[in-house]
Amino acid sequence: MDTYLLQIFNGISVSSIFMLAALGLAITFGLMKIINMAHGEFIMIGAYAAYMVQNFFSQYLPASFFNFYFFAAIPASFLLAGVLGWILERLVIRHLYGRSLDSLLATWGVSLILQQLARSIFGAPNVDVKSPDWLNGAFLVHPGLQLPYKRLFIMLMVIACMVVIYYLMYRSNYGRKIRAVMQNRAMAASLGINTRRIDAYTFAFGSGLAGIAGCALTLLGSIGPTLGTNYIVDTFMVVVLGGVGSLWGTIAGGFLIGTGNTTLEFLTDATLGKVLVFTLVILFLQWRPKGLFTIHSRSLDE
């Protein structure tokens, strides 16, 4: 019984990780239609930002502060990834709107450059980020059923990110401008919206979200130059399955792929589980090519 309960928890936890990793892509790929192969590298940048914040805390601040470094690491990851995303948009992406194949090639090149850059700065071996003490251990439902605090914390982070995105996209003036530009660029521009600026900010925001995902991933996995490559296929799959352009779709896609992965892995093994998930997703897309949440109208969301 415990095994199955734990398996359900694992499924939700893996879903939350997929969602967090895919939220940024839902914006850069989903809304802006850029096939951003460097998305994984922004996750990696976020992870290294957390590493730097950790080192700063352990070297320059009293030891009692160390446990709170993670609260500084989250905004630092967001800002660093966001600023680099903004630079990338200004230098490369803005020349490539509407040319998805070119953007795929260019961002793939950028991803290799960023990986090698990380290798030059931080060295080739993986680095270690120590989790704060209060995240170690597990919530004991009863012996045999332990829910790791880290995974619970990541679920909270996903919920917080979603709330922020929801308010930003659907309840703020800025979100209205973004959606206007993405839906009809010429019309938005003629109404006085600075579309270039909106593009840059939106891309930076999406990249920043990837940075937050990277920060969260330091709790669970490795921090190395190729960290992002492990997530890039899954995150694209989540966005495509959910329906390109729909934030709700990304959430649903992340949930389906996450729980599907863990359930099938439990019943078969990790390799076959992944194969089955991908096969099911491909079959599903044959039936509904636009994903779970299809957008019929000219409006992109809801």
Place this chain on the structure above:
Amino acid sequence: MKINFFSKMKKSATITMTALFVSSALLSGCGNSQVSQSSDTGTDSKDAIKVGILHSLSGTMAISEVSVKDAEMMAIDEINAKGGVLGKKIEPVTEDGASDPAVFAEKAKKLLQQDKVATIFGCWTSASRKAVLPVVESNNGLLWYPVQYEGMESSPNIFYTGAAPNQQIVPAVDWLLKNKGKKFFLIGSDYVFPRTANKIIKAELQAEGGQVVGEEYTPMGHTDYSTIINKIKEEKPDVVFNTLNGDSNVAFFKQLKDAGITEKDLITCSVSIAEEEVRGIGAENMAGQLVSWNYYQTTDTPENKDFVTNYKARYGQDRVTDDPIEAAYDAVYLWAAAVEKAGSTDVDKVKEAAKDLEFKAPEGTVKIEGENQHLWKKVRIGEVQPDGMIKEVWSTPDPIRPDPFLKTYDWAKGLAN
């Protein structure tokens, strides 16, 4: 042994190549001083002997291979400082295998045919070695391969300075059976090394009264082990034998600890985690767990004290040495000694001279076994310490004869094919 290339890279070979060109061009522009540029002349100059260094300096495997390359460069500089070989300086020609077996084969061909190197030191993954093997055989070149691997191979043109299975996996299983319990759970990355290693382990367990209660493989780069940890919890094994590779180890050990499983509840024994990897996993996540190798940074020999001091002085106090780093360092010295003995860099003469050649290595004296060109090595089981170092808990009294095909084990009949 380790392999780490992406299948998705294969699909878009042209994209990969283009992007690689762009990034490598950019990097060489950045002045990466340790990568010496190969010259165009392609002939041996009067006072230098060219040798090839062929490792992944970019891509996923760079994590492991860069420090191995560093060890080889250090050995070359040390030998040069003492006057070189045959009165000539050794001149390294470095090439980047880019974590792609096809690139390894291409660069090996370039090193042998264009640069006319006397030997190549290189490779890490079994896939890259298997790709370079036909190239060195058809060009009658030499490759010194520094990493433990799955065995079942003995090329006349390759010297293997890492462990054969009977110098790492087999004695580890034997020791675990005697000291930790009979029920084994096997977990590995899904490619040739773990699958071959587990075939050997299963045959050995069956012959010696052990039991396999689970066997799981995960794709390279797998990052979520919650489900497998759940399966392990259910099976309650005495030992988890771990042949996971690369980043996956970090995820596995971090998540194992979070699930509330410590080395007191469940002992793991890993064969692909050395000091370098422990740093990335975090010593706090795997203190008390076991590993099996032939060398640790803490190995107590006078040669090792110098080796560790020099390596740290050269590359930084925060760097660590480990088994493949040491094996790569030995390879350069063994080749140089064979060349001195042969009085020539001619491959056939060097191979002849290398037979039974001994070297006082940091791990203790190693000897080249003429029959299969592997090394006699001591086997050491170690325990990861909270400071990231590995403490030897058991070792064979003497170096073990290499037996890549496990011919001396009855239960291994039928494995080598």
